[in-house]
Amino acid sequence: VVGMWILAFYVLGTVAGKEVCYPRLGCFTDDPPWSGVPGRLLTGLPESPEHMNITFSLYTRETGNNSQVISAINSSTIQKSHFSSRRNTSFIIHGFGSTGKKGWVVEMCLLLLEVENINCIAVDWQQGANGTYVSAVNNIRVIGAEVAYFIKTLQKIFRYSLHKIHLIGHSLGAHTAGEAGRRIQGIRRITGLDPAGPYFEGTPPEVRLDPSDADFVDVIHSNAAHFPAIGLGMYNTTGHLDFYPNGGTVMPGCADLIPEMKLILLFSFNPATRTVKTVYATIIGGCHHSRSHEFYFESILYPTGYLGYPCETYKSFESGDCFPCPQEGCPMMGHHADRFSAKLKRVNQKYFLNTAADPPFATWRQKVFVKLSGVKKMKGDINLVFHDTEGKTKEYEIASGVLSQDQVYTKYLDVEINPKNTKKIEFLWNKTIFTLLWARLGAENVHIIHGEDGHLNNYKPR
Ligand SMILES: *[C@@H]1O[C@H](CO)[C@@H](O)[C@H](O)[C@H]1NC(C)=O
Ligand SMILES: *[C@@H]1O[C@H](CO)[C@@H](O)[C@H](O)[C@H]1NC(C)=O
Ligand SMILES: *[C@@H]1O[C@H](CO)[C@@H](O)[C@H](O)[C@H]1NC(C)=O
Numbered sequence: 521v522v523g524m525w526i527l528a529f530y531v532l533g534t535v536a537g538k539e540v541c542y543p544r545l546g547c548f549t550d551d552p553p554w555s556g557v558p559g560r561l562l563t564g565l566p567e568s569p570e571h572m573n574i575t576f577s578l579y580t581r582e583t584g585n586n587s588q589v590i591s592a593i594n595s596s597t598i599q600k601s602h603f604s605s606r607r608n609t610s611f612i613i614h615g616f617g618s619t620g621k622k623g624w625v626v627e628m629c630l631l632l633l634e635v636e637n638i639n640c641i642a643v644d645w646q647q648g649a650n651g652t653y654v655s656a657v658n659n660i661r662v663i664g665a666e667v668a669y670f671i672k673t674l675q676k677i678f679r680y681s682l683h684k685i686h687l688i689g690h691s692l693g694a695h696t697a698g699e700a701g702r703r704i705q706g707i708r709r710i711t712g713l714d715p716a717g718p719y720f721e722g723t724p725p726e727v728r729l730d731p732s733d734a735d736f737v738d739v740i741h742s743n744a745a746h747f748p749a750i751g752l753g754m755y756n757t758t759g760h761l762d763f764y765p766n767g768g769t770v771m772p773g774c775a776d777l778i779p780e781m782k783l784i785l786l787f788s789f790n791p792a793t794r795t796v797k798t799v800y801a802t803i804i805g806g807c808h809h810s811r812s813h814e815f816y817f818e819s820i821l822y823p824t825g826y827l828g829y830p831c832e833t834y835k836s837f838e839s840g841d842c843f844p845c846p847q848e849g850c851p852m853m854g855h856h857a858d859r860f861s862a863k864l865k866r867v868n869q870k871y872f873l874n875t876a877a878d879p880p881f882a883t884w885r886q887k888v889f890v891k892l893s894g895v896k897k898m899k900g901d902i903n904l905v906f907h908d909t910e911g912k913t914k915e916y917e918i919a920s921g922v923l924s925q926d927q928v929y930t931k932y933l934d935v936e937i938n939p940k941n942t943k944k945i946e947f948l949w950n951k952t953i954f955t956l957l958w959a960r961l962g963a964e965n966v967h968i969i970h971g972e973d974g975h976l977n978n979y980k981p982r
């Protein structure tokens with residue numbers, strides 16, 4: 521603890537009052553809240569936009585995979601491109617150690633274009649994101665300013681409405697979107713995909729994504745640092761709607777139970793100048809952290825498979841306290857979150873859901889009641905098998921052990937098959953299959969309540 525305080529003293533003591541200015545973007549200081557506030561004991565200033573070679577690549581239905589590089593510095597590149605001022609525009613912003621020139625950012629643009637006729641702009645700042653984590657944290661202030669400058673240019677040349685703009689950012693990219701939205705108020709929507717936690721959790725709203733950065737801010741937490749787990753994401757709410765899939769910290773299907781990523785910070789102390797420098801920081805793995813953008817991607821095609829239930833805690837959600845959806849409905853996590861009519865009613869509202877371990881991750885939560893008949897008391901197990909119209913099946917256990925007649929067995933299931941595509945549900949009693957509506961013994965009654973509308977389906981074996 522003493523060591524930490526000494527470190528904090530040097531970090532704070534050596535940086536106060538530095539400033540750097542860049543043409544077009546203005547000046548950046550390291551005064552509070554940018555450094556030297558709780559949760560943000562770091563040094564340094566952002567690098568220049570030229571150093572980071574920030575690139576805006578435009579994808580439209582005309583360009584397909586052959587994107588066009590456009591620039592607000594030379595706005596004729598925008599006018600000569602396939603950018604259309606009649607369409608909405610989405611900006612996709614990557615995080616630490618990543619790139620906007622290939623991978624998930626490009627794939628996201630291409631999938632969005634399949635469902636919406638938009639301008640999709642992949643923002644690349646790889647050269648500002650591949651140094652230390654601390655340098656990337658500082659750099660996003662310039663990236664956010666560049667995105668804001670780009671949007672101001674669109675306003676100037678096309679009288680482009682801020683109401684047509686959606687910023688989507690992952691990790692540090694989420695806070696980059698927040699910074700752009702702080703500088704240019706009135707953007708329709710910002711989506712934060714597992715906003716980075718280190719140096720942002722618990723900081724003043726100016727330095728991180730918060731609900732004042734856009735008309736609507738939705739957030740997916742997939743690797744929230746929450747004791748005792750290590751995480752790269754923020755635990756606290758930071759939008760209008762904050763979604764915590766699988767509790768928000770550890771994602772099913774990721775190989776390690778403990779999040780894989782480690783944030784390694786090594787400090788070097790220079791006795792001559794009495795300064796502390798961060799020399800190295802890296803992330804190993806990142807499966808849990810990346811799930812946030814994978815969920816968003818899949819949610820584009822599976823809107824109802826990502827319903828979030830309003831609840832105080834994940835534990836409470838798991839025990840069934842917050843089922844089914846309230847009267848105002850449940851918002852859909854991901855791309856279709858803005859369809860929720862009550863989305864602006866409040867801020868910092870938590871929503872919970874469970875996902876599957878594999879793509880498309882979508883599940884439909886259902887409450888199942890099974891009442892047995894034809895048996896007094898015996899050992900066995902009850903399973904339900906869901907069949908979809910394409911022949912895919914998923915099996916779920918309802919109860920096992922000593923089972924008795926007249927008892928009702930209840931279970932919450934996150935079924936990987938959309939009820940709309942469910943062809944039949946089979947009842948498995950002691951490994952014997954009975955098709956519901958046909959079985960003569962076994963289940964007397966199977967009720968299934970769907971979470972979306974609380975609708976009760978009654979399956980009565982004959
Ligand atoms: C900067 O980005 C542009 C556009 O992608 C690319 O053509 C150029 O090579 C990059 N410059 C450097 C120094 O990496
Ligand atoms: C887009 O092009 C890149 C190379 O230019 C390629 O790696 C990628 O697979 C392409 N993606 C699609 C969806 O065609
Ligand atoms: C601006 O972009 C156009 C292409 O759209 C190019 O011909 C021109 O040379 C650029 N001007 C500057 C100053 O870079």
Ligand SMILES: *[C@@H]1O[C@H](CO)[C@@H](O)[C@H](O)[C@H]1NC(C)=O
Pocket residue numbers: 606607608637684858
């Ligand atoms: C832009 O997006 C909004 C919100 O999704 C939608 O209501 C509107 O129809 C879109 N506009 C165009 C021109 O596609």
Ligand SMILES: *[C@@H]1O[C@H](CO)[C@@H](O)[C@H](O)[C@H]1NC(C)=O
Pocket residue numbers: 646647650651
């Ligand atoms: C960052 O990426 C650029 C271009 O990809 C490369 O030139 C540079 O060496 C990289 N920096 C580090 C610290 O890896």
Ligand SMILES: *[C@@H]1O[C@H](CO)[C@@H](O)[C@H](O)[C@H]1NC(C)=O
Pocket residue numbers: 721722723756757868
């Ligand atoms: C979490 O967010 C709420 C609402 O913004 C705030 O009141 C609270 O102080 C935050 N807690 C932490 C630990 O940052």
Ligand SMILES: *[C@@H]1O[C@H](CO)[C@@H](O)[C@H](O)[C@H]1NC(C)=O
Pocket residue numbers: 899900901950
């Ligand atoms: C299956 O049922 C039979 C009686 O019908 C019983 O003897 C047997 O133990 C049951 N098996 C299991 C695995 O419960």
